[in-house]
Amino acid sequence: MELLNSRFIFLPDPHKLPDVLSTHTPALLDAAVHAAAAVLRAGDVVVVPTETVYGLAANAWDPRAVEKIYEIKGRPPHNPIIVHVVGRALAEACVSFWPEVATRLAAEFWPGPLTLVLPKSDRVPSIVTAGGTTVGLRWPQHPFMQRLIRTCDFPLAAPSANLSNQLSPTQVQHARSSLGKRVRCYVDGGDCNVGIESTVLDLTQSPPVVLRPGIIDTNRLARILGAQPESLRTSTGSPIREPNVGIASSASPLRSPGLLSRHYAPRAHLQVLSWRDEQDLLAQLSRRIGAGFNREKTWILAHSKIPLQGAFPHVMLIPDDPEAYARALYAQLHQADTGGAERIIVEAVPDTAEWAGVADRLRRAAK
Ligand code: TXA
Ligand code: MG
Numbered sequence: 001m002e003l004l005n006s007r008f009i010f011l012p013d014p015h016k017l018p019d020v021l022s023t024h025t026p027a028l029l030d031a032a033v034h035a036a037a038a039v040l041r042a043g044d045v046v047v048v049p050t051e052t053v054y055g056l057a058a059n060a061w062d063p064r065a066v067e068k069i070y071e072i073k074g075r076p077p078h079n080p081i082i083v084h085v086v087g088r089a090l091a092e093a094c095v096s097f098w099p100e101v102a103t104r105l106a107a108e109f110w111p112g113p114l115t116l117v118l119p120k121s122d123r124v125p126s127i128v129t130a131g132g133t134t135v136g137l138r139w140p141q142h143p144f145m146q147r148l149i150r151t152c153d154f155p156l157a158a159p160s161a162n163l164s165n166q167l168s169p170t171q172v173q174h175a176r177s178s179l180g181k182r183v184r185c186y187v188d189g190g191d192c193n194v195g196i197e198s199t200v201l202d203l204t205q206s207p208p209v210v211l212r213p214g215i216i217d218t219n220r221l222a223r224i225l226g227a228q229p230e231s232l233r234t235s236t237g238s239p240i241r242e243p244n245v246g247i248a249s250s251a252s253p254l255r256s257p258g259l260l261s262r263h264y265a266p267r268a269h270l271q272v273l274s275w276r277d278e279q280d281l282l283a284q285l286s287r288r289i290g291a292g293f294n295r296e297k298t299w300i301l302a303h304s305k306i307p308l309q310g311a312f313p314h315v316m317l318i319p320d321d322p323e324a325y326a327r328a329l330y331a332q333l334h335q336a337d338t339g340g341a342e343r344i345i346v347e348a349v350p351d352t353a354e355w356a357g358v359a360d361r362l363r364r365a366a367k
Contacts, residue, residue, distance in 0.1 A: 020172055020186045023049075023144055032187050033144065037151045039185045045069060047161045047175045048148065049189025051141045052113045052198050052214075053168035053330070054175045055084070055158030056183065057148075060094070063125040066157050070127070072182045074164045080130040082115050082198070084140050084156045086149040094135050094155055096121045101225060102203060108224050110139040111146065113194045114216050117202040128157050134204050144189045160197060167266050167337075167365075170195050170330045195327035196357050197264075210234040213356040215326055229353060265365045266333040268299070268341040272362050274348040278307035285345065297342035301332055305347060314339065322354045329358065333365070 021032040036046045043065045045058045056073065058065035060083045070077060085091045091106070092098050095118040102116055120128075120135035129135050140146065149156055160168040161175035161183075169175035172188040199214030201221060208225065210218060210232055222229040275281035281300070285293055299314040300307055303325060307315055316332050319325050336344050346362055349355045 018176075018181060018184050018186060020176065020188045022188050024188075024190070029144065029147070033147045033151050036148055036185060036187055040065075040148075040152055040154075040156070044185070045072065045183060047172070047179065047183050047186040048145060048156075048158065049142050049172070049187060049192065050084070050145050050158070051192060052194045052196065053170055053192055054161040054172060054189075055145075055156075056161040056175075056179070057084070057156040057158040059152070060084075060124065060128055060155040060157040063127045066125060066127045069157065069159060072179060073159065073162070075159065076164065078130050079159075079164075080132055080134075080136060081128050081157045081159050082136040082138055082200075083124065083128060084138055084145060084149060084158055086111075086139055086146050090149070090155055091137055091139065094121055094124050094137055095119055099203060101208075104224050105201070105203075105221070106139070109216055109220075111141040112139070112216070113141070113198040113214055114138065115198045115200045115212075117200065117204055117211065119204060134202070136200060138198055142189055142193075144187060165265060167264060167330055167333055168197060169334075170327075171334075174330070174334050191327075191331070193327065194323075195329060195331075196361055199357065207231050207233070213360045215323060215357050217353040217356055219353045234356070264361050265367065266341075266344060267337045268344045269367055270333075270344045270346060270362075270365045272346045272348050272366055275305055275307075277305060278309045278311050281305075281307055281345070282311050289343075294342065297340065299336040299339070299341040299344045300347075301336075301344060302347040303349070314341070322349075322358055325349070325355075326358050329361065 021035055023029040023032045039046050040059050043062055045056055045068050048055050048057045056069055058069050083094055097119045115136045115138040117134050117136050120133060124135050162169055162178040166178055170192040172186055176186055194215050196214060199216040200212040202209045202211050207227060213234060218229045218232045222232055273284060275284060295312055299316060300312050301316045301318055303318045303320040306317060318328050318332055349359050
């Protein structure tokens with residue numbers, strides 16, 4: 001009876017959010033790696049830090065575990081999931097063909113925020129690739145992910161750790177407030193260093209196609225590919241669908257990522273505008289929304305023409321540098337949402353290759 005009582009005391013509180021495993025000392029990191037590996041080996045999912053955004057990870061060899069990712073996120077079945085590996089051997093186990101160009105790109109950018117789309121091997125279950133014949137592969141740079149994959153010795157399928165179409169998490173609490181009790185195990189690896197999702201490069205098309213721009217831009221890719229940056233097409237925003245998908249599904253897999261009607265979006269209505277100064281911004285908003293628009297519920301995100309004369313109560317500053325901007329972007333948008341913003345006005349960013357990843361996310365976040 002006593003035993004029963006003491007066990008009863010330790011039953012998890014169903015109203016309490018799951019605990020977060022910390023990694024900020026070597027001993028805690030070690031414990032988190034082993035705890036997360038045990039959950040993954042048992043066929044369950046874990047929220048993990050990566051250098052881009054937090055991921056919702058499962059054993060990529062296990063179709064039932066991967067199915068949980070789709071269920072938890074409410075992810076459309078035709079949207080394939082990126083597979084995370086460490087080392088060339090695990091990468092090659094996922095593909096049926098490893099082109100020489102992949103060796104060069106991997107040597108330059110892996111571990112890091114580049115996903116390569118290659119022909120998949122039979123070992124990768126079709127649920128991972130949404131029935132398609134290609135697999136998106138990435139060797140992440142975050143030390144926790146590297147340790148975790150080495151410990152598991154299987155690849156990890158992991159999309160961003162948020163409900164489908166919501167803003168990606170760059171801090172563990174973003175993931176926790178999106179997924180809550182749907183996930184039992186969260187690992188805190190600190191703020192994501194890159195801050196936007198990886199660049200996705202499709203090597204199964206010739207010339208290769210940038211399916212999703214990211215912090216590794218077309219100039220850097222072209223240099224390694226020995227190509228002109230202009231020869232690298234960036235997918236235009238309308239889904240390209242693969243013909244002849246192998247499995248019966250309601251739709252064929254999306255060839256290009258993030259192309260669902262709305263993606264990477266905060267709750268608030270987001271608009272991208274350019275302005276000369278604060279008065280100009282005020283005039284534009286009054287014209288577009290009406291003079292009585294609610295400034296209390298309007299958040300401004302600015303990197304260059306910062307409106308600090310008092311017309312707007314909520315002004316968020318973000319660095320005027322593409323890498324630092326990307327690192328801060330999602331946390332700022334999450335903060336505006338948490339603060340009760342109804343409208344977020346973002347100052348337009350430059351139209352250059354370095355800014356393409358950020359510009360893409362802003363375009364998709366705008367409704
Ligand atoms: O940085 C990232 O890529 C993060 C972290 C967790 O690694 N992951 C991420 O996953 O952003 P997700 O699922 O939110 O976005 C992956 C995108 C999807 O939109 C999907 O369409 C695309 O990559 N993708 C995955 N596999 C693909 C494939 N075989 N062919 C084309 N696109 C693929
Ligand atoms: Mg995502």
